[in-house]
Amino acid sequence: MSLVFRTLLFGFVTLLAVVLIIDDIAEVEKETPKAAARVDPTALTRLSKGLNHPSSSYNNTAGLPPNNWTFNKTLSNLIRKNILRFLDPERDISILKGTLKPGAIIHYVFDPHSTTNVSENLYRLLPTASPMKNQHHRRCAIVGNSGILLNSSCGPDIDSHDFVIRCNLAPVEDYSLDVGRRTNLVTMNPSVVQRAFQDLVSDEWRDRFLQRLQSLSGSVLWIPAFMAKGGEERVEWALRLILSHTVDVRTAVPSLRLLHAVRGYWLTNNVHIKRPTTGLLMYTMATRFCEEIHLYGFWPFRHDPQGRPVKYHYYDALKYEYTSSSSPHTMPLEFRTLSALHRQGALRLHTGTCG
Numbered sequence: 441m442s443l444v445f446r447t448l449l450f451g452f453v454t455l456l457a458v459v460l461i462i463d464d465i466a467e468v469e470k471e472t473p474k475a476a477a478r479v480d481p482t483a484l485t486r487l488s489k490g491l492n493h494p495s496s497s498y499n500n501t502a503g504l505p506p507n508n509w510t511f512n513k514t515l516s517n518l519i520r521k522n523i524l525r526f527l528d529p530e531r532d533i534s535i536l537k538g539t540l541k542p543g544a545i546i547h548y549v550f551d552p553h554s555t556t557n558v559s560e561n562l563y564r565l566l567p568t569a570s571p572m573k574n575q576h577h578r579r580c581a582i583v584g585n586s587g588i589l590l591n592s593s594c595g596p597d598i599d600s601h602d603f604v605i606r607c608n609l610a611p612v613e614d615y616s617l618d619v620g621r622r623t624n625l626v627t628m629n630p631s632v633v634q635r636a637f638q639d640l641v642s643d644e645w646r647d648r649f650l651q652r653l654q655s656l657s658g659s660v661l662w663i664p665a666f667m668a669k670g671g672e673e674r675v676e677w678a679l680r681l682i683l684s685h686t687v688d689v690r691t692a693v694p695s696l697r698l699l700h701a702v703r704g705y706w707l708t709n710n711v712h713i714k715r716p717t718t719g720l721l722m723y724t725m726a727t728r729f730c731e732e733i734h735l736y737g738f739w740p741f742r743h744d745p746q747g748r749p750v751k752y753h754y755y756d757a758l759k760y761e762y763t764s765s766s767s768p769h770t771m772p773l774e775f776r777t778l779s780a781l782h783r784q785g786a787l788r789l790h791t792g793t794c795g
């Protein structure tokens with residue numbers, strides 16, 4: 441090895457080490473709001489304005505998203521570019537088969553001291569290529585689960601999009617006039633199996649769950665299996681049903697870095713989100729695949745702008761919990777963030793009725 445080459449190599453390795461250390465420090469600093477406030481926001485400079493009034497109520501004087509919305513393609517492209525500096529949604533949307541083996545030990549994202557093993561079934565259902573590879577859509581809808589959708593007549597509007605994302609296996613059949621039916625990607629937190637399908641205690645519940653899975657024909661089923669401990673069994677039941685009944689879904693399991701990357705992106709834009717909701721995760725990822733993004737059913741308030749009560753979910757009796765200190769989500773903050781982006785034309789937030 442020539443001296444010059446060795447010197448160069450040494451220089452490179454040193455530089456790499458320094459970069460990694462700085463990166464590590466930045467990661468730690470991002471955890472504290474004070475440090476994050478110092479980070480130079482790259483885009484969305486106006487975003488943080490007006491976001492810091494803690495208020496869980498919402499009314500007309502707070503400035504409802506105006507109806508004269510126009511899409512700002514320049515801004516939308518800028519956001520996509522900035523998000524790509526933190527994560528590549530095409531890659532981070534799912535762990536791929538080639539990257540681990542059955543039995544591999546995984547540390548949970550939120551409970552890093554707890555581990556689980558990659559089961560044989562999970563391994564079998566991991567995709568070999570990203571389920572969103574080379575997908576680009578002009579108009580996408582992300583459907584949140586707020587009761588604001590009830591009586592909205594937004595079903596046909598939602599279904600008119602090129603790609604429709606839904607959250608937490610929310611039912612569509614009995615609500616299609618208001619929420620539509622089309623589903624290209626749907627998320628499933630392990631807790632849904634318990635909450636909406638009684639942990640499959642009887643054949644009846646098992647059949648109901650199976651039917652819901654079968655109705656997804658061809659969609660991507662996105663299962664955050666490694667976020668929090670406690671859901672392994674429920675994930676396993678779902679996977680077993682999918683395999684034994686050859687259910688036509690394309691399963692995806694988010695990468696272990698996705699959540700930190702999404703949080704990092706919002707933190708550098710001065711939005712201090714501890715644990716992003718599925719809705720915000722989906723918006724952040726959809727910027728990669730979609731030009732125009734329309735959000736429906738995002739409304740974390742107990743009343744609509746006219747003061748009428750709004751159910752937490754359009755389909756069940758779950759109560760609002762986000763205001764309690766135990767809730768990990770900061771939905772009103774997320775909503776204000778999305779409202780600001782709506783006003784700037786980066787996305788469109790639909791909160792009223794359609795048609």
Ligand SMILES: *[C@@H]1O[C@H](CO)[C@@H](O)[C@H](O)[C@H]1NC(C)=O
Pocket residue numbers: 495497498499500501502
């Ligand atoms: C509307 O919201 C603002 C800010 O949260 C609050 O100051 C105001 O009192 C509210 N108005 C009504 C009529 O509730």
Ligand SMILES: *[C@@H]1O[C@H](CO)[C@@H](O)[C@H](O)[C@H]1NC(C)=O
Pocket residue numbers: 506508510
């Ligand atoms: C939309 O309406 C709001 C008030 O209703 C107004 O302040 C704003 O300038 C309008 N924006 C456009 C692009 O027309």
Ligand SMILES: *[C@@H]1O[C@H](CO)[C@@H](O)[C@H](O)[C@H]1NC(C)=O
Pocket residue numbers: 512513514515518784785
């Ligand atoms: C669109 O967004 C860009 C970047 O934020 C901004 O410079 C431009 O003025 C916006 N265009 C309109 C029409 O609002």
Ligand SMILES: *[C@@H]1O[C@H](CO)[C@@H](O)[C@H](O)[C@H]1NC(C)=O
Pocket residue numbers: 543556557
């Ligand atoms: C995980 O795998 C290790 C090593 O293969 C094994 O010893 C352990 O029992 C497994 N744990 C579970 C929960 O299956």
Ligand SMILES: *[C@@H]1O[C@H](CO)[C@@H](O)[C@H](O)[C@H]1NC(C)=O
Pocket residue numbers: 590591
């Ligand atoms: C929807 O409309 C029906 C019929 O008008 C009414 O009975 C029901 O209370 C409405 N639901 C909501 C959540 O507004």
